[in-house]
Amino acid sequence: MSPIHLTTFIASPAKRIFDLSRSITLHKISTAQTNETAVAGVTSGLINKNETVTWQAKHLFKTRHFTSKITAMESPVYFVDEMVKGDFKSFRHQHHFKEVKNGTIMIDIIDFETPYGILGKFVNKMYLKKYVETLLLKRNKVVKEYAETEKWKVILN
Numbered sequence: 613m614s615p616i617h618l619t620t621f622i623a624s625p626a627k628r629i630f631d632l633s634r635s636i637t638l639h640k641i642s643t644a645q646t647n648e649t650a651v652a653g654v655t656s657g658l659i660n661k662n663e664t665v666t667w668q669a670k671h672l673f674k675t676r677h678f679t680s681k682i683t684a685m686e687s688p689v690y691f692v693d694e695m696v697k698g699d700f701k702s703f704r705h706q707h708h709f710k711e712v713k714n715g716t717i718m719i720d721i722i723d724f725e726t727p728y729g730i731l732g733k734f735v736n737k738m739y740l741k742k743y744v745e746t747l748l749l750k751r752n753k754v755v756k757e758y759a760e761t762e763k764w765k766v767i768l769n
Contacts, residue, residue: 615721615722615723616720616721616722616723616741616744616745616748617719617720617721617722618719618720618745618748618749618752619717619718619719619720620717620718620719620720620752620755620756621715621716621717621718622715622716622717622718622755622756622759622760623714623715623759623760624715624716624759624760624764625688625711625715625716626688626689626709626710626711626716627687627688628759628764628768629688629709629716629718629755629759630687630688630689630691630707630709631658631688631768632755632758632759632764632767632768633691633707633709633718633755634658634659634660634682634691634707635657635658635767635768636650636654636655636656636657636658636659636665637656637657637767638754638755638758638767639751641754642750642751642753642754642755643669643747643750643751645750646669646670646671646747647669647670648667648668648669649667649668649669650665650666650667650668651666651667651668651677652664652665652666652679653665653666653679659682659693660682660685661682661683661684661685661691662681662682662683663681663682664679664680664681664682664696665679665680666678666679666697667679667680671743672743676698676699677697677698678695678697678698678699678703679695679696679697679698680693680694680695680696680698680703680705681693681694681696688709688711689708689709690706690707690708690709691707692704692705692706692707693705693707695724699727700724700725700726700727701724701725701726701727702723702724702725703722703723703724703725704722704723704724705720705721705722706719706720706721706722707719707720708720708721718752718755720748720752722744722748724744726740
């Protein structure tokens with residue numbers, strides 16, 4: 613497993629950040645560099661527990677498909693999405709939201725495992741873990757930007 617743990621402070625209520633984090637539309641905005649698009653399952657709006665979304669995007673010089681399912685959710689405290697189908701051996705992303713005095717602490721915990729044995733472990737160590745972390749940092753920056761400004765109204769209204 614290759615855990616990634618990120619903490620982001622956002623000066624906004626937890627409910628707003630929770631909803632922005634499960635917005636298909638905002639996810640598309642945050643992954644514009646890979647031309648990511650939802651092609652099956654929930655393709656717009658907010659994804660909910662037991663729903664799936666299939667993403668298509670160009671990563672590492674290849675068009676890839678990744679289907680995830682929301683396996684747990686308690687609004688606005690946390691939700692979990694897990695890979696149902698994709699290039700990883702396993703992929704689980706926990707999203708936690710802890711409201712504090714002047715905003716919310718958003719915590720992302722991602723555990724993933726690569727296939728291909730020793731070769732997969734080598735690629736993960738040398739490149740993939742940092743690549744996934746960079747994508748997540750970009751997503752969190754967009755969530756923060758929308759949550760802390762009036763932009764959230766375009767996504768959630």
